[in-house]
Amino acid sequence: MPFTRGKKPAASGGKALRQQSAPSTENQEDGSQVKRSSSPPRGAPKKRTAFIDITNAHKVQISLPGRKKEGGKKAVKKTNITSVTAKNQTNLKKSVSSEESTTEREKTDTEEEEEEPQSRLKALVRQIPAHLERKPIPPEFDIDSESADDCYMCPEYAKEIFDYLREREEKFVLSNYMLTHSSLNPEMRAILVDWLVEVQENFELYHETLYLAVKMTDHYLSKASIHREMLQLVGSTAMLIASKFEERSPPCVDDFLYICDDAYKREELISMEASILQTLSFDINIPIPYRFLRRYAKCVSASMDTLTLARYYCEMSLMEMDLVSERGSLLASACLLMALVTKDLGGWSPILQFHSGYQASEVAPVVRKLHLMLQAPADDKLRAVRNKYSHKVFFEVATVPLVDISVLDKALSS
Template identity: 35%
Template structure:
């Protein structure tokens, strides 16, 4: 057997480079891997792939490209794209082709359980609707009359006085709550049984004269209401003869003016206006006697204190409304029965209520007035009718001071209004 000659391999130059190329060749993908990659891409793009059974030559690739372009142009011609009323064909054909070849998102159909309508996600959202049970409940309440109308909002009447330190907007609610609690302390009740020489008619004549004096001296309204309060409280504590009744009136006014006015009238002025019926010493002695009986208790809530608050709550509040309320308030001062039967807050609220009825304000008694006065319309009806009766009887009454005062154009002539029907 012939021996085989083994020729040793000669080392070649660049052997290291050949080993690197062989190592890289092991990591390269085969053709079927490239085909797999193309198939995955087709699935993502959701486009059917043409099955190629023969090698793609240059001429065959050009033919495929021409067929694809012809199919795209055919689709564009069927449905022309319009932008601002002009066709895009001939303007930007390449952009139109790209738009036509883009894959369209599949529409997701959502069936609504309430309306039975279908809508596309992303384009039409389901509108919020009320439950069927709530609709039936609302209809049942409306049919039975159970539905409640929303109440009128209470207006913050102190909002404009937040920067006014004298208005004390932070404490005004507490102050008037205190006035309501203590108004019975300064209230007078029927005292004519203890008086032997005077009666309610004499008292009315005296108050009517004091209103004239008050107007003559141009005093504040606070002084008038406090004068009547001081006089009534003193007469309820001590019986006085008829000849001293006017002396009690001017002494009470002197005390009230010293308490309320900046410049109080002098004693000589009050003596002169009373036709010098009394001496100076008599006025000073009576002043001292009144203060002693009242124990110097002068800080009492009169009807005026509540009137200014309730007029402010009477929205809209104007000068006519203010004068009309004070007109009915002063009518109440002249009536003995009104001052002894009703508290100061009830008299003030009734005066505002009748004033609104006379001027035809609507609503007559709103939620704001109900909140600040604490009285409903029914609670004021009785006192209001008494005030309307006083207004109706002014033509036959001899007490004309209030009528003359509020018939003046400066007071908007509110006394000339006809009485309201309540």
């Protein structure tokens, strides 16, 4: 057993132990534990506690240095029984009167609470800031109450989350930055995105990781000037950062060096990672169209094949330089509208307008850009997205015929 600090008493027999003036205190570590015996075994060292229990402080005598004991005996103060009885009666009267006054005050407080419950409630309501007040959602537009028991869906504030993402989009609006690069062109960027799609498939990464990597690449290229030989390094490093942000188990640095065919060194990739993060001010939570697409598809209860068709259009748009400047929420709206019209499931409904914040006239220009992009002849060098969505896992949506532009114009006008 560990020994506490202090002098070890001489084991001179039971008589010496009985003459000790300092009473022993009981150790009470937990209420559930059994109290240990206060008398130490013969010859054991004396226990010493760091602090004295305040509830037993009046029972403990502390001997201070320089103070002599009178005769080695405790001084006992005799009190008169008559005086104690008189004091007890006085204290009893005081306690009775205090209890009566307390009871009267409680009655008064209860009456006041019963008289003004509504006024107090109104005062509490007025204290809530305006930006924290939840706007009521019409019952016909409520798409979150059905998942009220699913905490992962955040049904209480899902609408507020996507409204916040809509506001955050304004911070990440891009322009055609390719005009500022002398050694890059849109075709090189499309080849890079096509390669990133293959990386996402090979590593079995989330689609959010792919979209975020493309977004970070675009934002970095809009602020930094690089040579064409470093373009693949930028894309693979952006995918590494996005994997760390989105994935549970992201690939390591060596994995990305391998997929680049060892064209870059480990130090170069780590240096590029620091450069991207510093250039973007470590603000990489960029709203992506994929999140909005899943939200808007839930508004119309779209089936999985319809959602996958919209995802195919959205992923194809990643390679188009003309669509880089479009906001993710607007691009997702256009992709879903095209999928709904292709499947003959209607057009832009009021519930989509409520949750997206866009009218059909605002979505129409992006829909026409998407249709023009999909109508163009397929490039044999850029087959990753088409091959991916031609698989049975993705319902072979890449083989679905493209809807006629006249049908789209009719749906947009109605």
